[in-house]
Each structure stands twice: as structure tokens, then as C-alpha cells.
Amino acid sequence: MEIDQSNIAAEDEEENDPFLKFIDYAKSILHQNEGELEEDSARSPGWSWITNRILKTCVSYPSGVTPAILLSELSQAWNEHIRSGAPKKQSDVITKLKKKHKRAKLPNTVTIDSVFEKKFLSLSSVIEAVIIDAFILPGTNIYMLTLGDIWSSNTLDLYLHRRFYSIADPDNGILKKGREVLLTGCYLRVATGNSVCARLLPTEYFVVLLDEDEDDDAMLIGAQFCSDSFSSISLDSVKEGTSYSLYARIENIGPLEVHGKSGSLERKQITLVDNDGIRLIFFLWGEQALIANLFSVGSMLALDRPFIASVVDNSLEICDEVCLEYGSATQLYLVPLILHEEQVSVALTQNHYQGSRLLTALNPSEGPIVSQVTLPCDSQGSIDFRNYPFRSYVVDLRNKMTGISLYGVVTDIRVSEGIFSLKIEDTTGAIWAKLHFVKSWSLGRLAIAHTVYISGLSSSLTPQESLQLSWYENATGSSFFNLSCLPAFPNTSCLHRLLCLNDLSIHTSGAQVCRVWLDQVEHCHVNTRYMHTLCGHRVEQGPNGDLECKFCQSICNAEVELTFHLKITLADDTSKIFAWCIGQTAAELLQISPDEFCGLSEDEQIMYPSSLEREKFTVSIVNSRDDSGSFLEQDRDRADWEVTRAIKCE
Structure with missing residues (x-):
């Protein structure tokens, strides 16, 4: 062989x-x-x-x-990253929960320990919590939840939003010690002075987690959410005051969309599929879109009393007759996808x-x-x-x-x-x-x-x-x-090895770094042209006068800038090579901006490169030899090496 x-x-x-x-x-x-x-x-x-x-x-x-x-x-x-993973002391509730915790951590999740440390919580942050205690503030009817998480040793108190009081009842509610919940859209209230007390203000964006392996939760799902289906929804019944409790799998979480003439109306679509395979769209409007941070594709979502809207009335461009929304009486439960x-x-x-x-x-x-x-x-x-x-x-x-x-x-x-x-x-x-x-x-x-x-x-x-x-x-x-x-690459010695030009023949793959000087500047070719600012490639004028980027294959009249296309000889003690570059790299080598260069007289432009003789640079360089004739490399002509970064040596 x-x-x-x-x-x-x-x-x-x-x-x-x-x-x-x-x-x-x-x-x-x-x-x-x-x-x-x-x-x-x-x-x-x-x-x-x-x-x-x-x-x-x-x-x-x-x-x-x-x-x-x-x-x-x-x-x-x-x-x-790991500090919150080894808390010093946790309650028995969390210790028990950790043994069966197998779901994926949500992307925006923050730990309670990090909230205490930073004394800050953004509205888009997610808290994946377990209820350590549930109580009523003495002398009031205000429900409080003490929350912990499996990554933290601290706990955090939450003023429960009144829309959830019905499920927080000490006798019949499910918001009890050991229950997992997800919340977002939270405002943090930090006590002044020397107190370390911090509490979360009420949030409507609160989801209760259910576990189908727990008998009580399985009975709740069966009794409350399995009698209705998407096909059973009737707009006439809705108008008469009928409410529905629905159970479906989250199939897709769409991107944030912007609507309205001023672009001020935001919307997020959640595609749900029930047990009969019927799909409906669950819409979140405005700040409600934060709730989507609590969802994951594949999880089961239980919607108690969602607002049911007529697509015709809302002029929504979807094929379904009805859609679901997060209404003022809606409560959400989630059976998360177990990884x-x-x-x-x-x-x-x-x-x-x-x-x-x-x-x-x-x-x-x-x-x-x-x-x-x-x-x-x-x-x-x-x-x-x-x-x-x-x-x-x-x-x-x-x-x-x-x-x-x-x-x-x-x-x-x-x-x-x-x-x-x-x-x-x-x-x-x-x-x-x-x-x-x-x-x-x-x-x-x-x-x-x-x-x-x-x-x-x-x-x-x-x-x-x-x-x-x-x-x-x-x-x-x-x-x-x-x-x-990468600008830092040629100046970060631990990420590259400094090569001589003579060594490039055996190191032809990927970016290399060399220390060189400019040589034979009488053969230097300096051209100015327009470049697409987004991708760094040249633009050309099309038949109709528009500037077209050959790389992006798009019209880019408002996204162009004047730039250099430079071909020059680089040398060190071992060899010489003929290289090309464009954009900021070419400007670094020439030590002048394209606008300043164009402001010189024709004679000065011709003479200018001679002032650069023997100027020394550290350069990142790649072998751009390409036999396919790709339009991307037509600028290089017969120069096989592209200088991608240049830093002047003092």
C-alpha cells in the first residue's frame, strides 16, 4: 500500500x-x-x-x-461556570430533586447564587427553581414562595402574582414544598443598607412543572387536560363563555417577529400538536414573548383556560380557523422533555x-x-x-x-x-x-x-x-x-509559531505568521476600488448602474467603502514572495487611508510606495493558490499568498 x-x-x-x-x-x-x-x-x-x-x-x-x-x-x-454546581449546603428538597433531574438546562437560565452575587437580574433571564417553602406574609393575604435551585446554596423569596393564588391554596393548591417552577420577566428588589435580603417582585410569566411519573401529577393531567382536544374547540362555545384545558407537545418555537407600521408589535409563534396530531398556533404578544424562554421543543404543554381567538377577527395570516393566546386567566403547566x-x-x-x-x-x-x-x-x-x-x-x-x-x-x-x-x-x-x-x-x-x-x-x-x-x-x-x-492572532505568540518565508513552502495549510519587510516597491501595484463593507469583497457596477457584490450576490449601493487592492513583494533573510491583500490589511501595509491616497497627485501616488522600502511588519499569511478559477480569488492574479493581517514593527 x-x-x-x-x-x-x-x-x-x-x-x-x-x-x-x-x-x-x-x-x-x-x-x-x-x-x-x-x-x-x-x-x-x-x-x-x-x-x-x-x-x-x-x-x-x-x-x-x-x-x-x-x-x-x-x-x-x-x-x-461550575461554582454554582457545588453549593456548600442545600435543603433536603433540593438534594432529593438532584437525583432525578435529567432535563436540559434552558439557555437563559441564571442561578440564584449569581443573582445574589451580581444583585442584578435581566427580564429575559430564566430561573429554574424548586419551592423550598410557601407561606403567607403575617398580617396580610400575600403569598410568598421561597425558591432554591439545584446549583445554588442561596434561596430567594418571590411575591407570587395574584393570578396564581388559586393554585397556591395551602389545602388544595399544587404550589407546595418540592414543586418545580420556571419563571422569567422578573424584577429584583434588593434591600438597601447592610441587609443582604433580595426578593423577586410578582411576575405573570410563571410555569409550573409536572412529572407524569408522580401519581398526583398524572391524575391532574388526566382529569383536567385530557378531556379537551384541539378538534373539540368551538368558537360558538367560546363566545358563550366555555373555557378549555388543553394538552399538547411543543413542536416548534418560532423566532421573534415584528409587526405593525412602526415595527412596535412583537410576536412569537409556538406550534403545538395534540394527541390526535392536530396542530394549532399558540401566540405570545409583546412582553409575553419572554414565556417562550421557559419552553423547549418536545416538552408537553398544558394550557388551562387559554384565550381562544378567531383568525379572521385578528387578520392573522395562518391557515387555521382558531389560534391560542396567553390570556389574563391562562395558566401554564409543563412536562419537560427528559433528555x-x-x-x-x-x-x-x-x-x-x-x-x-x-x-x-x-x-x-x-x-x-x-x-x-x-x-x-x-x-x-x-x-x-x-x-x-x-x-x-x-x-x-x-x-x-x-x-x-x-x-x-x-x-x-x-x-x-x-x-x-x-x-x-x-x-x-x-x-x-x-x-x-x-x-x-x-x-x-x-x-x-x-x-x-x-x-x-x-x-x-x-x-x-x-x-x-x-x-x-x-x-x-x-x-x-x-x-x-483575527487582529490578535499575529500578536499572540502562544497561538502561532513565527516562520521564515522559506518555511512557507512546507507549511502551506492555514494561517501562518511571519516577520517581513517590504521589498522591490518599484514593482508594487496599488489600486483603489470599492468593497462591500459586510463581507470584505469587491463590488462591480451592474448594467443598470447598481453596485453588485459578487460574493454576496446582492445589490449593495449603501454598503460600500473605498479600499485598496495591493500586490507587493515581502522579504526576510531567507526568501521573497509576491503577495496580495485588500481592505484594512492593505491600508496597514501602505500606512495611509484610501481617501488620503486618492487625495495625492498622480506623481505623488506613483512615488508613494518608495517611501515604504524596508518597512518591517508582522503578518498573518495564507496560501490562496486556487486552480478552480473561483471568482473569489480573481483579484490575486499571479500572487499565491494573501496577507490577511499586518502589524507594523516598531
């Missing part, structure tokens, strides 16, 4: 990638700091969590960051690539090799890889995976009907990923040969049975970083 030397070289290069090596190093440091807690795998940060935090820190420090700062930021962030867990075998790639270091808890002497990990999966069988301890490679990917993170090089970009597709390649293969944006392209400049890290990917099969990835900009856990264009 022939050995592919190019693959071996690529594997060796990735094995020595400083960025990947620093991730491993940071994981080992965090693991050592866990002390007695290191046996709990849930308390060890996963590969993607560390990578995200490193890159977010680099974005926060565009001038560069030291290893000490990175490790300090990682340690602080991880301590905050099942699945044993996932650790991919064989972890034995061959960087991840192999992690299989033995970062030190072979510390424990046995990990052959499988337990990950949550939903009711459709999709497995969530957000907390997967290791790096995922292209060859590891299978159908029905969510929360995937990939680190690789962009080898192709295509645009079709507003959907952008990237081909991402690592040492094990390449795969296409479709990017779905909230509005339009928002990732800045991206081109072939750029090194990227992307999280929040999901896998699925195409009609042709090939595997593809999807990425949604506003999905929980979604992030996208272009290391090649």
Missing part, C-alpha cells in the same frame, strides 16, 4: 499547530485545578468550550494577549491526532483510556456534542449530530439563493456546511485558505444520502471565528 506523504505532512503539521497545542495545555491546567472534583467528567471543560473562550478573549484583546491572560480568563470563566443519554464511542481519530492526549485524562498515569462518553440525545435521536470532551474531525461526523465544532481550512465557498456554503477541510477530509444568517452575511472577510473555527453545527443527510452540515447564526451555542483575520 502506498503511503500518502502529503497526508502525513499535513498530520505532522497539525500535530505541531501551536493553537491546538495551547488548547491541550489549557485543558491540562484546568484539569489540574479541579483537585478533588476531577473525577466528575461533567466538571471538566470540553474541547469546544476552551476553544470558544480562547477566541472570545482574543476578540476582546485585539492588540494581542499573553498566555497568562488567556489562562486567567479561562480559569475565571470555568470557575463561574435521554447515549453512550458514544470515542472516535478512532482521537488515537491518531491531537485528541489522543486527552484520552488518558491528559496524563497516561492518571487513569484508564476513555473509550466512550455519555452525551444527551433528543426524542428524534439527535446527539448533542456541545460538551464532547474531544475535538471532532470531519471523518468522525455522522448523521443526527448537533452542537458540533470544527476547526479547519476553507477550501471552497458557494452562494445560491442567499444561502452560503463553505467547504471546510481538516487532515481527515472535507465537508460542506450551509450557513443560515438572521439577515445577511455578518462574518466579515472570509476567503479560500482562511483558517476557521465554527461551533453549533448540525449534521443531516441530503436526498442523495450524503452528509452535510448546517449552521444557524442565532442558534444557541453558535459561533464563528476566522483565525486568519
Whole structure:
């Protein structure tokens, strides 16, 4: 069998990638700091969590960051992440609850400990609580609930909203000690002076959790919510005062929509499916949209006395005759989706690539090799890889995976009907990923040969049975970083190795960093042109006079700026290369803005590059050689190297 030397070289290069090596190093440091807690795998940060935090820190420090700062930021962030997971003392109610707590934590959830620490609570924050005590304030008829959560040692008192008094009755109500509840839209009242007392003011956005395995809850669901169905709803009966109690599965939670001439009316659609398979839309209007933060797809929602509206009366553009709304008498109960867990075998790639270091808890002497990990999966069988301890490679990917993170090089970009597709390649293969944006392209400049890290990917099969990835900009856990264009990258020594130009011939994959000077400036080519500000690619004037972005395939008359397109020779003591760049990078090399350059006379523009002879820079550089003739790289002409970042050396 022939050995592919190019693959071996690529594997060796990735094995020595400083960025990947620093991730491993940071994981080992965090693991050592866990002390007695290191046996709990849930308390060890996963590969993607560390990578995200490193890159977010680099974005926060565009001038560069030291290893000490990175490790300090990682340690602080991880301590905050787990601190609430090990409370010093909790009530017996919470201790009992923790043993059977298997649902997923909601995206906006905050812990009660963090509320006490920050003395702040945003309206969109979610509190997943258990009732520690329920009582009436002495001398009043005001109901109070003392709330705790499974992550905190503190408790928090809530003034119960009067719409829930009927279910808080000490004799017949269900809001008793041990009951789980979800709430949002809360205002925090913090006592003044030296008192540490804090209370939550009444909120209407309050959901009671039910457990079908508990006899009392099962009887409540059967007696109150199973006699009515969506097909039994009659508008005539509604007009006569009939109320309904309905039970259905949450099939979809739509995005926040804006309506009205002034864009002031907000709406959220929740698609519900009852036991007969009939669908209805549950609408949340205005501030009510906060309630959707308490829902999760797949959970069962019990609606007691929802407001039933006629679609015709409301002029709603949906096909159903009726819809449901959160009315003044409505109360909501939720049977949350219980996350099942699945044993996932650790991919064989972890034995061959960087991840192999992690299989033995970062030190072979510390424990046995990990052959499988337990990950949550939903009711459709999709497995969530957000907390997967290791790096995922292209060859590891299978159908029905969510929360995937990939680190690789962009080898192709295509645009079709507003959907952008990237081909991402690592040492094990390449795969296409479709990017779905909230509005339009928002990732800045991206081109072939750029090194990227992307999280929040999901896998699925195409009609042709090939595997593809999807990425949604506003999905929980979604992030996208272009290391090649990251300002901090060339100034953060622990994330790259400084190469000589002569070494680039054997390090042709991904972003590299070199220290160079400008050479042969008499052959420097400086052009000015217009660039699309959103994506960093050139624009051209169409037949009708509009400016068109060839990358985004859109009209962008109001989103253009004057920019440089520069081709210049870079040199160091070992070699010379002919490179190209555009935008801010070109302006950094030329040390002048496009407007200032255009303000010079023609003779001054011709003579200007000669003033840059031997100016020294630290540059991020990628091999943009592309034999496909892609329109994205037509600007480079015969220059095979793109300078993606440039920092002047003092």
C-alpha cells in the first residue's frame, strides 16, 4: 500500500499547530485545578468550550494577549461556570430533586447564587427553581414562595402574582414544598443598607412543572387536560363563555417577529400538536414573548383556560380557523422533555491526532483510556456534542449530530439563493456546511485558505444520502471565528509559531505568521476600488448602474467603502514572495487611508510606495493558490499568498 506523504505532512503539521497545542495545555491546567472534583467528567471543560473562550478573549484583546491572560480568563470563566454546581449546603428538597433531574438546562437560565452575587437580574433571564417553602406574609393575604435551585446554596423569596393564588391554596393548591417552577420577566428588589435580603417582585410569566411519573401529577393531567382536544374547540362555545384545558407537545418555537407600521408589535409563534396530531398556533404578544424562554421543543404543554381567538377577527395570516393566546386567566403547566443519554464511542481519530492526549485524562498515569462518553440525545435521536470532551474531525461526523465544532481550512465557498456554503477541510477530509444568517452575511472577510473555527453545527443527510452540515447564526451555542483575520492572532505568540518565508513552502495549510519587510516597491501595484463593507469583497457596477457584490450576490449601493487592492513583494533573510491583500490589511501595509491616497497627485501616488522600502511588519499569511478559477480569488492574479493581517514593527 502506498503511503500518502502529503497526508502525513499535513498530520505532522497539525500535530505541531501551536493553537491546538495551547488548547491541550489549557485543558491540562484546568484539569489540574479541579483537585478533588476531577473525577466528575461533567466538571471538566470540553474541547469546544476552551476553544470558544480562547477566541472570545482574543476578540476582546485585539492588540494581542499573553498566555497568562488567556489562562486567567479561562480559569475565571470555568470557575463561574461550575461554582454554582457545588453549593456548600442545600435543603433536603433540593438534594432529593438532584437525583432525578435529567432535563436540559434552558439557555437563559441564571442561578440564584449569581443573582445574589451580581444583585442584578435581566427580564429575559430564566430561573429554574424548586419551592423550598410557601407561606403567607403575617398580617396580610400575600403569598410568598421561597425558591432554591439545584446549583445554588442561596434561596430567594418571590411575591407570587395574584393570578396564581388559586393554585397556591395551602389545602388544595399544587404550589407546595418540592414543586418545580420556571419563571422569567422578573424584577429584583434588593434591600438597601447592610441587609443582604433580595426578593423577586410578582411576575405573570410563571410555569409550573409536572412529572407524569408522580401519581398526583398524572391524575391532574388526566382529569383536567385530557378531556379537551384541539378538534373539540368551538368558537360558538367560546363566545358563550366555555373555557378549555388543553394538552399538547411543543413542536416548534418560532423566532421573534415584528409587526405593525412602526415595527412596535412583537410576536412569537409556538406550534403545538395534540394527541390526535392536530396542530394549532399558540401566540405570545409583546412582553409575553419572554414565556417562550421557559419552553423547549418536545416538552408537553398544558394550557388551562387559554384565550381562544378567531383568525379572521385578528387578520392573522395562518391557515387555521382558531389560534391560542396567553390570556389574563391562562395558566401554564409543563412536562419537560427528559433528555435521554447515549453512550458514544470515542472516535478512532482521537488515537491518531491531537485528541489522543486527552484520552488518558491528559496524563497516561492518571487513569484508564476513555473509550466512550455519555452525551444527551433528543426524542428524534439527535446527539448533542456541545460538551464532547474531544475535538471532532470531519471523518468522525455522522448523521443526527448537533452542537458540533470544527476547526479547519476553507477550501471552497458557494452562494445560491442567499444561502452560503463553505467547504471546510481538516487532515481527515472535507465537508460542506450551509450557513443560515438572521439577515445577511455578518462574518466579515472570509476567503479560500482562511483558517476557521465554527461551533453549533448540525449534521443531516441530503436526498442523495450524503452528509452535510448546517449552521444557524442565532442558534444557541453558535459561533464563528476566522483565525486568519483575527487582529490578535499575529500578536499572540502562544497561538502561532513565527516562520521564515522559506518555511512557507512546507507549511502551506492555514494561517501562518511571519516577520517581513517590504521589498522591490518599484514593482508594487496599488489600486483603489470599492468593497462591500459586510463581507470584505469587491463590488462591480451592474448594467443598470447598481453596485453588485459578487460574493454576496446582492445589490449593495449603501454598503460600500473605498479600499485598496495591493500586490507587493515581502522579504526576510531567507526568501521573497509576491503577495496580495485588500481592505484594512492593505491600508496597514501602505500606512495611509484610501481617501488620503486618492487625495495625492498622480506623481505623488506613483512615488508613494518608495517611501515604504524596508518597512518591517508582522503578518498573518495564507496560501490562496486556487486552480478552480473561483471568482473569489480573481483579484490575486499571479500572487499565491494573501496577507490577511499586518502589524507594523516598531
